Amino acid sequence: MERAEGGHLASRIDGLVCDLDGVLYVGDTPIQGAAERIARLADDGVRIVYCTNNSKPTVAQYVDKLTAMGLEVDPDDVVTSSVVTGEVLAADGSGRSAVVIGGDGVTEAITAAGIDIVPEPRAEADLVVVGWDLDFTFDKMRRATLAITNHGARLIATNEDAAYPAAEGLWPGTGAIVASIAVASGATAEVMGKPHRPMMDAVARRLEGCERVAVVGDRPDTDLAGGLSRGWTTILVLSGVTKDPSRAEPMPDVVLQSVAEL
Numbered sequence: 001m002e003r004a005e006g007g008h009l010a011s012r013i014d015g016l017v018c019d020l021d022g023v024l025y026v027g028d029t030p031i032q033g034a035a036e037r038i039a040r041l042a043d044d045g046v047r048i049v050y051c052t053n054n055s056k057p058t059v060a061q062y063v064d065k066l067t068a069m070g071l072e073v074d075p076d077d078v079v080t081s082s083v084v085t086g087e088v089l090a091a092d093g094s095g096r097s098a099v100v101i102g103g104d105g106v107t108e109a110i111t112a113a114g115i116d117i118v119p120e121p122r123a124e125a126d127l128v129v130v131g132w133d134l135d136f137t138f139d140k141m142r143r144a145t146l147a148i149t150n151h152g153a154r155l156i157a158t159n160e161d162a163a164y165p166a167a168e169g170l171w172p173g174t175g176a177i178v179a180s181i182a183v184a185s186g187a188t189a190e191v192m193g194k195p196h197r198p199m200m201d202a203v204a205r206r207l208e209g210c211e212r213v214a215v216v217g218d219r220p221d222t223d224l225a226g227g228l229s230r231g232w233t234t235i236l237v238l239s240g241v242t243k244d245p246s247r248a249e250p251m252p253d254v255v256l257q258s259v260a261e262l
């Protein structure tokens, strides 16, 4: 594990997978110098892919947020777990209807994939697609469970992050919602987000032609594990949820206080 050799590393990479929350900002607060550093790397010819497990915002909302921070962002380079879910289900083609639990990002991606969103209260569907839903209720859990147990729907999860680091502490993440439906229905979820293969494939496709790729993130179990599965250099930043790098699993190749040091 290297420390404080970020500048040296930056000159050796031609592709960077950049996690968002905890790397470029925490909630609505930009991390000082982070966006400026990423903009410089892009100017220097490093291909940047923005990659987040947060399924709730739409791509346009992310583009707006990053643009406001001074970054030039192509919407195709914003890979959320919702985007990946839509791409996988569109390519797969076997699911034509879905009960959807989640925010605008999920409904946008499912609609773009040409899949009909089954209106409430119906539960007849090929798929149950679950993202982060701040209005999750027993009723939604019941409907998802009925779709699976009565109608044979497949359970698809945008991601399985157990918790979300809110300002006041940990909130239940998508993984907690998915777990409740999995327990109730007996189904095993197919998970799209990092570190799982669908998202890593979606990111790798966008980095085709790059030979020296690094991934930067604040969560070892998702960001670093996903990068490790591809043989990419892994960079842990301490500007997000991880404060003690000595217990990181997997261990990162490089530790930085923030991406501004890269």
Ligand SMILES: [Mg+2]
Binding pocket: 019, 020, 021, 022, 023, 217, 218, 219, 240
């Ligand atoms: Mg993060």
